[in-house]
Amino acid sequence: MTTQEIADQLVKMCSNSQFIEAGDKLYSPDIVSVETGAPPGQSREAKGIEAVPAKGKWWVDTHEVHSTVVAGPLVAGPCFAVTFKMDATHKPSARRFRMDEVAVYTVADGKIVREEFFYSV
Amino acid sequence: MTTQEIADQLVKMCSNSQFIEAGDKLYSPDIVSVETGAPPGQSREAKGIEAVPAKGKWWVDTHEVHSTVVAGPLVAGPCFAVTFKMDATHKPSARRFRMDEVAVYTVADGKIVREEFFYSV
Numbered sequence: 743m744t745t746q747e748i749a750d751q752l753v754k755m756c757s758n759s760q761f762i763e764a765g766d767k768l769y770s771p772d773i774v775s776v777e778t779g780a781p782p783g784q785s786r787e788a789k790g791i792e793a794v795p796a797k798g799k800w801w802v803d804t805h806e807v808h809s810t811v812v813a814g815p816l817v818a819g820p821c822f823a824v825t826f827k828m829d830a831t832h833k834p835s836a837r838r839f840r841m842d843e844v845a846v847y848t849v850a851d852g853k854i855v856r857e858e859f860f861y862s863v
Numbered sequence: 864m865t866t867q868e869i870a871d872q873l874v875k876m877c878s879n880s881q882f883i884e885a886g887d888k889l890y891s892p893d894i895v896s897v898e899t900g901a902p903p904g905q906s907r908e909a910k911g912i913e914a915v916p917a918k919g920k921w922w923v924d925t926h927e928v929h930s931t932v933v934a935g936p937l938v939a940g941p942c943f944a945v946t947f948k949m950d951a952t953h954k955p956s957a958r959r960f961r962m963d964e965v966a967v968y969t970v971a972d973g974k975i976v977r978e979e980f981f982y983s984v
Contacts, residue, residue, distance in 0.1 A: 813937050814944075816934050816937055816944055816945070816946045818946035818948060818963040818965050819963035819982055820983050821963075821964070822965065823935075823937055823946070825939035825944070826939065842939040842940035843939050843940065843942070844937065844942040844943065846944065846981050860939075860967050861939070861940055861941075861942065862940050862941050862942075
């Protein structure tokens with residue numbers, strides 16, 4: 743798949759809250775995922791096809807997502823950007839919040855090899 | 864200015880090849896600029912209102928830009944993404960090339976405090 747095709751797939755799947763399935767389909771085994779800030783007890787950067795989906799699963803397990811709006815993609819060379827605007831509740835604390843972020847993905851050999859998220863910390 | 868207003872200004876000025884002027888108007892004194900790869904003899908990261916415009920000036924002085932297409936912005940919270948697609952010639956080598964990149968900007972107190980570029984290295 744081209745970068746544009748991968749970007750379109752990611753937007754479509756994430757718009758349907760298929761975050762885990764998008765990773766299964768589109769991530770390289772060598773995926774690197776970088777956060778703006780480190781999640782509690784974790785580092786900013788996760789590496790590999792076990793660690794990165796585990797982070798996604800932690801998010802899905804600990805949050806109830808009320809809505810997700812995905813905008814984009816903007817594609818340039820092997821990279822593309824999208825935005826996520828989420829309305830979610832952190833289940834352990836019952837705290838409801840909005841999460842707005844820019845995500846940039848890098849593609850190599852038809853798979854996403856890097857993702858980086860930008861948001862307020 | 865809001866993040867959306869700053870993003871719209873940046874897109875407008877860069878579409879008119881006003882790269883230096885956009886920095887003068889929109890950068891914070893504490894601007895941090897991060898490249899995917901280090902330019903020759905420089906580091907990946909430049910900091911401050913002297914170092915970052917100097918990098919822009921180096922680019923403008925050493926390249927003839929034939930065309931620039933700027934797409935976006937995608938705005939989320941304090942961050943926004945745009946893409947640049949440039950057709951340019953590196954003056955010292957007379958080599959003409961295309962440069963496609965995603966840029967992500969972070970805004971605080973009405974100024975751009977961080978920019979990061981994503982492209983093929």
